[in-house]
Each structure stands twice: as C-alpha cells, then as structure tokens.
Amino acid sequence: MSWQSMVQFCSIRRLLLRFAQVGNRRRVLIAEAVLRLLVARLALAFLSFPRLARRFGTLVPPSDHRTSKVSAGANSDQIWIAKEVSWAVTRAARYVPFKAVCLPQAMAAHAMLGRRGVASVMHFGAAKGITKPLDAHAWLEAAGVEVTGYPVEKRLAEIACFI
DSSP states (O other), X not given: OOHHHHHHHHHHHHHHHHHHHSOHHXXXXXXXXXXXXXXXXXXXXXXXXXXXXXXXXXXXXXXXXXXXXHHHTOOHHHXXXXXXXXXXXXXXXXXXXXXXXXXXXXXXXXXXXXXXXXXXEEEEEEEEOSSSSEEEEEEEEETTXXXXXXXXXXXXXXXXXXX
C-alpha cells in the first residue's frame, strides 16, 4: 500500500469514527445535508438560474422591510433548528466529494429550513473581482441566525434577496 493510500485510509477511518460519535439526530441531519448539497449542485449544473430562482421564494430588494421581519418573529425552537441546520450544512460541505461553495450551501439550508417550517432569507451580493471581473456570494439567515456564507466580506454590495 502506498503512503498516499495509507493517509487516505486513515483520513476516511477518522471521519467515520467522528461520524459514529455524533448522535442519531445529528447523523440524520448530516445525511440530509449531504443529499441536499448534491441536489443543489446538480440543479446548478443542469438548470438555468431563472428556473432555480423560482424555487427560492419571492425576489425582493435588500432594503425590503420583509427581510427583517423573517428574523424578528423567531421563537427559541426556530433559532435552535436554524443553528442545527447551519451546523449540518457547513460540516457536510467540508466532506462531500464535490465543490459545495456558498450557493449550494445556501440552497441546501434553505430547503432544510423550509421543510421544518422555518422562514429564511437568501442574500446575494457582488463586488468587483480581485482575480476575476466579478466576485459573487450567497448567504442565508433564518431566525436571527447566520446559517451559511458568513462572515460576509464588507466589500460585497448586497444586490438581491429571496424571502
């Protein structure tokens, strides 16, 4: 067995051991997050953005008063759910065998929260790129919780939201 194979085997073994130490509820959340990330990645590869955007909710400008109302009426259960979904999506995104950057993470968390009845706001921002013409970013908040995509760079201008 080569040195690289041995390192990969040990990494996978360590990951599986950590997964086994997590409680059943969190294991189910991680499994759902992996599935949602995969669906989001495939949707981004095969569907146009306008078609995808219809599933995100209502498009509003960042200044729309409804974006702040989503977090204002949150109860402790919704806050707890938002934190758990955030934990699951960000952990799953580290280990999936494909790139799960900001938009697939926001899409996965948005779907998971919606399934649990927790409203969320998906934010989109852009800035003049440093190494490319445009840098874009997506982040999600729910129940006053920074779910995915945080911290947001100060140089990004928020251009749209979905509620």
